[in-house]
Amino acid sequence: MIELWNVSRALGLVALLLLGVVLALGALHNTSLTRVLGQALPRFVLVALHRNLALITVVFVLLHVVTVLVTPYLPLRWYHLVVPFTASFNPWPVALGAVSLDLLLAVVISSSLRKYLSKRAWLVVHWTSYVCFPVAVAHAVANASFRGGTWWTLLVPLVATGLVVAALLYRRAARRHPALPLAERGRTDPAEAKRAADTATGSQPVVRVDDAEAPGAPAPREGGASEVPERADGANAPFAAPDAANAPFAASASGAAGGDTPARRGVLRELKVVARPGTETPTDRAAPAAAEVPMSRAADRPRRSRHAADPDDDAGADAQTDTMAGPEAPTVALPPRPRRR
C-alpha cells in the first residue's frame, strides 16, 4: 500500500509537469515563436495540442486524486480534496491541492462549455490557470519531505516553473516590439501611393525623356512626341506631350544602355519629373484649378469646396493612402498585419 502512495506522488508530479507544458503552450499561443514553429506545425495543431494535453493533464490529476483517496495511510475523504481547509490532516498542503483542483476543473469545464459563454467570461475563467499553476507548485513543494530521501522530486516543480516562466518571458519580449509607424500600417505601399497621388491630383501629368538621344533612351515618336511609358490603365493617355520643347514637365529616365534594352522597348524603370512652371499645356486649359497655380500666388487660387482635394497638398499621401478612390489608387500585395489578442 505504500507503493500506492508512491504512485500517487509520481502521478501528481507528472500532472504538474504536464500542466506546465500546457500553460507554456497557452502562453506562447500567437507569439512569434508559434509563428516560427508554425512553418512546420500550423497554428491549429498547436492549439489542438494545447487542448489535448490539458485533457490528459486532467486525467493524470484525477488519477492522482483517486490514488490519494485509495491509499489507506491518508485519512482523507473526497470532500477534503474538493473543499479547501476541511481536512484535519496536513491542512495547508491539502487545501492548496484542493484549490488547484477546483481551478483546473473550472478551466476545463468552461472550455468545454465555451460556445455557451461569452468570450470575456471564458477568458476570465481561463486566465485563472495562471493562479492554478503556482498553487499546484506550492502544493507539490509543501507535500515534499525535506527530511526523507525523495527531496530530488522537487526538481519536477522546478522544471515546470522554469518552463512557464521562460514562456511568459518570451511572450513579454515578443510583445515589446515597437509599433509600426502609421505610414507603414496601411496595405498600400507609400512610395507607390505617392506616385499615384501625384497622378491623381494632376501634379505629374506628363513625362518627357531628357536624354532622348542617349543610347539607352527610347526612340522618339513621330511628330516630335516624346516616349511616354504606357500604362495598362491608360493613366498617361490624356497627358501625352505634343512637343518635347513645350512640355511643362520634364523627366529623365534611367534605363539600361545599348541594344534591345527594356528602355528602348518603352519600359522605363524610373522617371524623374521636373516641373517647369509657366508653361501651358492642354491639361492646364482643361483644368485651371490644377497644379499649375504657383505657390507664391496662393491668394489668387480659385476657391475650392471643403471636400475637394487640394492638388498642392500631398502631406497625407504618405500616411493616409487607403482612402484614395479611383483606378489610380494602387493596392500592393503586402502581408497581412499580425493580429493582436
Added chain:
Amino acid sequence: MPGRRTAKAAQHEQNKRTIVELTAWITVAAAVLVVALHAGISASSTAADVPRVTTAEYR
C-alpha cells in the same frame, strides 16, 4: 485548381494525424515518466517520506 486543393486537403489530413500522434507520444512519455518516478521514489523513499507511518510500520 484541383491539384492545389487536393494538396491542401492532404496537408490538412497530415496535420490532423500529427495532432493525434503527438498527443499519443506525449501520453506515452508521461506514462513512462510515471513509472520512472515511481521507481525512483520507491528506491529513495524513507520512513520520513510516508505520512502517518511509523518507522516500524514502514520497515
